[in-house]
Amino acid sequence: MIVVLGFSVELRCECCSGMFLALGLFLASALFLGLLIYQLKFKHLIEVTRDLASPPAWPLLGHGHHFIGKEPHEMMQTLDDFMRLYARDETLKVWLGPELNMLMANPKDVELVLGTLRFNDKAGEYKALEPWLKEGLLVSRGRKWHKRRKIITPAFHFKILEQFVDIFERESRVLLHNLDKERQRQGQTGFNLYDWINLCTMDTICETAMGVSINAQTNVDSEYVRAVKTISMVLHKRMFNIFYRFELTYMLTPLARAERRALNVLHNFTEKIIVQRREELLRASNAGEPSAQSADDADVGAKRKMAFLDILLQSSIDDKPLTNLDIREEVDTFMFEGHDTTSSAIMFFFYNIATYPECQRKCVDEIISVLGRDKATPVTYDLLNKLHYVDLCIKETLRMYPSVPLLGRKVLEECEINGKIIPAGTNIGISPLYLGRREELFSEPDTFIPERFDVVTSAEKLNPYAYIPFSAGPRNCIGQKFATLEIKAIVANVLRHFEIEFVGNTAEPPVLIAELILRTKDPLMFKLKERII
Numbered sequence: 189m190i191v192v193l194g195f196s197v198e199l200r201c202e203c204c205s206g207m208f209l210a211l212g213l214f215l216a217s218a219l220f221l222g223l224l225i226y227q228l229k230f231k232h233l234i235e236v237t238r239d240l241a242s243p244p245a246w247p248l249l250g251h252g253h254h255f256i257g258k259e260p261h262e263m264m265q266t267l268d269d270f271m272r273l274y275a276r277d278e279t280l281k282v283w284l285g286p287e288l289n290m291l292m293a294n295p296k297d298v299e300l301v302l303g304t305l306r307f308n309d310k311a312g313e314y315k316a317l318e319p320w321l322k323e324g325l326l327v328s329r330g331r332k333w334h335k336r337r338k339i340i341t342p343a344f345h346f347k348i349l350e351q352f353v354d355i356f357e358r359e360s361r362v363l364l365h366n367l368d369k370e371r372q373r374q375g376q377t378g379f380n381l382y383d384w385i386n387l388c389t390m391d392t393i394c395e396t397a398m399g400v401s402i403n404a405q406t407n408v409d410s411e412y413v414r415a416v417k418t419i420s421m422v423l424h425k426r427m428f429n430i431f432y433r434f435e436l437t438y439m440l441t442p443l444a445r446a447e448r449r450a451l452n453v454l455h456n457f458t459e460k461i462i463v464q465r466r467e468e469l470l471r472a473s474n475a476g477e478p479s480a481q482s483a484d485d486a487d488v489g490a491k492r493k494m495a496f497l498d499i500l501l502q503s504s505i506d507d508k509p510l511t512n513l514d515i516r517e518e519v520d521t522f523m524f525e526g527h528d529t530t531s532s533a534i535m536f537f538f539y540n541i542a543t544y545p546e547c548q549r550k551c552v553d554e555i556i557s558v559l560g561r562d563k564a565t566p567v568t569y570d571l572l573n574k575l576h577y578v579d580l581c582i583k584e585t586l587r588m589y590p591s592v593p594l595l596g597r598k599v600l601e602e603c604e605i606n607g608k609i610i611p612a613g614t615n616i617g618i619s620p621l622y623l624g625r626r627e628e629l630f631s632e633p634d635t636f637i638p639e640r641f642d643v644v645t646s647a648e649k650l651n652p653y654a655y656i657p658f659s660a661g662p663r664n665c666i667g668q669k670f671a672t673l674e675i676k677a678i679v680a681n682v683l684r685h686f687e688i689e690f691v692g693n694t695a696e697p698p699v700l701i702a703e704l705i706l707r708t709k710d711p712l713m714f715k716l717k718e719r720i721i
């Protein structure tokens with residue numbers, strides 16, 4: 189028994205020492221591998237960026253622990269604090285685990301990053317958009333981006349924008365109708381204007397990009413509208429939840445399944461419109477007719493000739509026409525870039541002029557003097573261009589609340605930016621929101637002063653790389669003029685019908701969340717009153 193026991197004890201010892209040996213070997217090789225990776229990859233990164241400002245970092249996690257478990261708005265505040273505290277508004281280095289990020293807030297650096305095509309690759313954050321937009325203009329790179337940008341640019345010619353004003357007019361009238369219904373049932377707490385504006389801009393972009401109306405404003409529960417909302421929710425969750433950021437773990441979640449279902453709806457819809465329109469153009473060209481739309485596409489509500497889609501259907505790259513997939517990428521990109529951005533801008537516009545009633549008064553006076561007292565007078569391209577003060581208010585709104593709060597670029601080759609070495613693989617972040625609130629660049633940055641953008645009267649010298657709500661340089665927003673025109677049409681029509689009051693604490697600014705599109709932590713609530721003019 190003892191022998192047996194002795195044997196067994198001995199055996200256990202041998203087993204333990206074997207295990208310890210294996211563990212020791214494992215740890216030693218892990219350490220060796222770690223050192224090797226460090227030596228090959230990180231040593232150089234750490235050394236060349238040593239002098240860049242950053243908060244103290246932890247081993248392996250870097251600065252990640254500052255963000256784990258935080259609410260989205262707290263993450264933004266943390267970055268803001270770091271920027272002011274450590275980087276003194278210049279360049280901040282942030283390690284998120286092995287990922288090196290640099291936030292730049294000096295317009296001279298911004299100019300070097302945005303002003304050329306050297307940094308043409310988008311940062312990892314844009315990856316979440318790829319299932320929907322594939323390689324559309326916003327996320328594409330290199331030669332593909334260049335060729336596409338060239339053929340899409342004519343779609344934003346003022347002659348084409350001019351014909352879209354009819355659509356802005358028509359859709360904003362539907363918005364007025366919905367707002368009036370809300371006004372009649374609004375209580376003391378008011379209502380969330382954003383949801384209605386968002387449906388209006390969705391209808392507008394759908395009709396201008398694809399030539400069809402989805403009637404989102406009158407059919408809030410349509411499959412397409414629900415699918416767009418699902419994707420917005422997915423983008424939000426993937427941005428702030430670390431679990432959703434890794435493709436492998438994400439693919440197994442119910443969220444990924446919901447995304448796949450929504451993408452099916454969105455892609456099928458766009459594809460159907462493209463196929464229909466291609467056939468129409470073919471029929472018309474075979475018959476030697478100008479490209480008219482047939483009546484049999486009433487199920488998707490086709491209404492008028494299309495510009496964006498038509499231009500794409502008639503374009504070719506290297507003598508090859510664009511495929512349906514090529515076109516879908518771009519049309520879907522318009523759908524994404526062209527509606528949340530404008531609705532965010534319109535909501536913050538209303539917030540600003542509601543909290544600065546004298547600015548609201550000036551806007552209304554100008555709108556009446558340009559459009560007249562008859563509220564039924566439609567807005568036109570020429571009339572909208574005369575709304576100078578409204579234009580200043582839009583510019584100032586986008587300074588304080590830029591719809592796209594963060595731009596990201598991936599550095600492919602090590603380079604130097606104004607004396608700073610930026611290693612390959614670094615993500616560069618540039619925040620139009622942060623820049624717009626820098627006191628050195630804009631006096632009284634937290635005050636709404638539209639006049640600062642008046643080139644005739646303002647003493648403030650605008651730095652083109654400090655004010656970048658539409659980005660800047662060759663990769664700037666292609667839809668800038670479209671967006672400004674649409675915002676003007678909608679706010680002009682709303683303001684001549686309603687007085688806008690903000691229901692909330694005007695002394696406290698709204699708490700912001702910097703997603704792909706800027707939004708507030710809590711909905712902004714408004715009350716409307718019929719305007720007598």
Ligand code: HEM
Nearest residue numbers: 325326525526529530533591592657658659665666667671
């Ligand atoms: C207030 C409204 C808008 C704002 C503030 C805005 C802002 C921006 C910004 C900052 C970028 C650069 C993004 C980046 O570099 O990551 C961008 C790109 C883009 N925007 Fe807009 N946008 C607005 C409306 C629109 C509209 C209405 C359209 C289409 C009809 C549009 C289409 C695009 C496209 C296609 C790009 C990619 C351009 C490229 O990479 O060549 N945007 N936008």
